[in-house]
Amino acid sequence: MLFRNLIPVDSKSKSVPSVTVDIRVENGIITEMSDSIEPKKDEEVFDGKGAFVSPGWMDMHVHLREPGLEHKETIETGCAAAAAGGFTAVACMPNTIPAIHTRDVVEYIVNKAKRLPVDVYPIGCVSKERKGESLAEMGDMKDGGAVAFSDDGDPVYNAKLMRTALDYASMLDVPVINHEEDLDLSRPGHMNEGRVSSRLGLEGTPGIAEEVMIARDILLAELTGGHVHVAHISTRRGVELVRDAKKRGINVTTEVCPHHFDLTDEEIERSGFDTNYKMHPPLRTEDDVEAMIEGLADGTIDAICTDHAPHSIEEKEVEFIYAPNGILGLQTAWSVVVCRLLDTKRMPLADVLERLIDAPRRILRLTIPQLKKGEQANFTIFNTDEKWTYTTKNNKSRSRNSPYLNAELKGRAVGICNKGQWVFNQ
Ligand SMILES: [Zn+2]
Structure with missing residues (x-):
């Protein structure tokens, strides 16, 4: 799986980088991370279009x-x-x-x-x-x-x-x-x-x-x-x-x-x-x-x-x-x-x-994931500007008791990658 065009940030980022990275994930591990990675034949590609990625x-x-x-x-x-x-x-x-x-x-x-x-x-x-x-x-x-x-x-x-x-x-x-x-x-x-x-x-x-x-x-x-x-x-x-x-x-x-x-x-x-x-x-x-x-x-x-x-x-x-x-x-x-x-x-x-x-x-004394080559691929892709509405349609919970239901919100998680799996919001 290849994740492309993401801006990497974490808790130590002094400033927001202006360049994007591509991240290759194989068997749950980040096997490559650099400015530009060419997709392999038949490799699944996700284009982040400049969204952020963090641990x-x-x-x-x-x-x-x-x-x-x-x-x-x-x-x-x-x-x-x-x-x-x-x-x-x-x-x-x-x-x-x-x-x-x-x-x-x-x-x-x-x-x-x-x-x-x-x-x-x-x-x-x-x-x-x-x-x-x-x-x-x-x-x-x-x-x-x-x-x-x-x-x-x-x-x-x-x-x-x-x-x-x-x-x-x-x-x-x-x-x-x-x-x-x-x-x-x-x-x-x-x-x-x-x-x-x-x-x-x-x-x-x-x-x-x-x-x-x-x-x-x-x-x-x-x-x-x-x-x-x-x-x-x-x-x-x-x-x-x-x-x-x-x-x-x-x-x-x-x-x-x-x-x-x-x-x-x-x-x-x-x-x-x-x-x-x-x-x-x-x-x-x-x-x-x-x-x-x-x-x-x-x-x-x-x-x-x-x-x-x-x-x-x-x-x-x-x-x-x-x-x-x-x-x-x-x-x-x-x-x-x-x-x-x-x-x-x-x-x-x-x-x-x-x-x-x-x-x-x-x-909780747990290991903090790192966004680095060789580490477990455990990361969140998100933006701070997307306008979206939380509805009963995109709600994933079995319940719906939220004061934010049907409210217009700004900033959204785009998806996650963990345990060799990835989940995206449409
Ligand atoms: Zn309590």
């Missing part, structure tokens, strides 16, 4: 829903959405049925994903059956392929369990990813607590519910030396806590979802309670959105992830307060990045790519 992006926080919730998504449909969104790797959260809490379930996922063009890394549960009571067999799951531990969907609520998990995780050299939510403070909130929730008369989830847990986990990371990864951060104060902890040398990292640096709680009112604006943590305020962008730009926020959370139409098409939390994210993440970070010149392309390529793999 493959990774989304370290997705919900693939399999096993047990295949009406929402499967490993295969989730990976199709990932590929269409430009991701060559995902890490999937364990709130499935059964939960990913034993080596068997970890291996089931690894095996199911083997032949797919996207690398799938399971995240195992911190607690048995994700009940938050006793520690799951973390060592066993790691041997089976788990790359981190989390009870995501729910927090690890018991501080003693979190402490033990961090002790264990530091022995295994893996992070514990926590869904930061003090349930006593957050329930029964349906959206961000603030001006908009009072106007709408809806119970709110205050930012402090997230911040109290982040503060607790930072203290536990300091005590144990274990690596805490703060999942889907969403408040200004939360970002400040992480920034301060990093300055003090505490082993803490974090991630943010595109919707949290793009949308605010005002959307719920504006849309007339569209449940595609309901997720946890909830959409916050303009000031929080600004803090997410500042945090990404200065490196306090390590990674961009989507928290891709498929729910069926029947589940989401109910009254706002009864709808489940979560929205799709894989196919629209890049367009939000282009609109909010690149076009606004808040971040250079190299730094954005660092948050999408290097950071997630560094956090």
